[in-house]
Amino acid sequence: MIQTFKADNLNERLDVFLTRMRPDFSRAHIQRLIAEGCVLVGGVLRKGNFRLKLEDEVSLEVPDAKNVEILPENIPLDILYEDNDIIVINKARGMVVHPAAGISSGTLVNALLYHCRDLSGINGEIRPGIVHRLDKDTSGVMVAAKNDKAHISLAKQIQDKTAHRTYIAIVWNNIKEEAGIIRGDIGRHPTDRKKMAIVQDNGKPAVTHFKVLERFGDCTLVECRLETGRTHQIRVHMTHIGHPLVGDPKYGAAKHGKIKGNFAIQGQALHSVSLELTHPTTGERMKFTSPVPDDMEKILNKLRNK
Structure with missing residues (x-):
């Protein structure tokens, strides 16, 4: 499939322009397509950092998807x-x-x-x-x-940001504020490449809104709404403000577990509780919700009955 676009901004990078035109593709994916010769500007191959002029004609050829080699498995789905x-x-x-x-x-x-x-x-x-x-x-x-x-x-x-994603999380320590906004660019941790972190350089903008739902002294139940969707965003942002998630093995929760006692949960106490979107074909606004899972409910009951 070949698509053609007209450049609408002077001096914009080719890879940035195409990422804007095709938001379903990551910038890294666009850069791969450019490197593979799938993009022409005025019929000429250009690099991703090529600066476009107004009305430049950009053609993008998206290769047909390869046959999926991942095997189907009869795994129950909710x-x-x-x-x-x-x-x-x-x-x-x-x-x-x-x-x-x-x-x-x-x-x-x-x-x-x-x-x-x-x-x-x-x-x-x-x-x-x-x-x-x-x-x-x-x-x-x-x-x-x-x-x-x-x-x-x-x-x-x-x-x-017209699709709304809301999460609930159980975090360590008492959050003093009723609500807040956490802003901080997220990128690879400078020394541990398996972790993400708030960074000064080469990060992607990230914004998390949080609201306190319930307080337990040592822990707080919060609602988090994502404005952006970076890797480990809620986990990194909550840790950054001193409230790592209960059970999180990566972001500082281990030391809290040793001090305050661990709860029986495999991984971080984080649950995607709702997703609101517009149906791609009908245009209907739809909202889907999921109840608090049993493992988090057990933690909450334990905290409430302390």
Whole structure:
């Protein structure tokens, strides 16, 4: 499929322009397509840092999706909603969303391939249908796209912040404020490449809104609403303000566990409680919710009965 665009900003980088035109593609994906010769400016190959002039004609050829080689698996899914365009899942804690290095089975993608006849091919053979993701040990609502039209619509809603994602989390320590906004660019941790961190250089803007729902002295139950969707965003932002998530093995929760006693939960106490979006075909505004999972409910009951 070949698409043609007219440059509408003077001196904008080619890769930045195409990322804006195709919000369903990451900038890294666009840069790969440019490097593979899939992009022309006025019929000429250019690099990603090429500066466009107004009305420059940019053509993008998106290769056909490869046949998916990830095997379908009959893994039970908690389906909240499904039609010809989207499928909304209540993801279990502990389930990886898509295959990665060393993980080729047992993922949500394996389950979706078994359950669904079609999934969008925009994100390639490893992540078919995946518009956004949840960490392995984060549970709750997420949506997958069954076709490219739905994928493009959902990705644009996330980029434009018209799709609303709300989480609940149990964090260590008493948050004094009733509500707040955490801002801080997120990028790779400077010394631990398996972690993310708030960084001064080469990070991506990230904004998290939080509201206190319940206080327990040593812990606080909070609602978090994402304005952006960076890797580990809530975990990094809450840790940054001194309130790491209960059970989080990466971001400072271990020392709290040793001091204050661990709760029985595998991974961080974080749950995607609601997702609001506009249906890609009907235009209907839809909201999907997921109840607090049993492992977090047990922690809350223990805190309430102290």
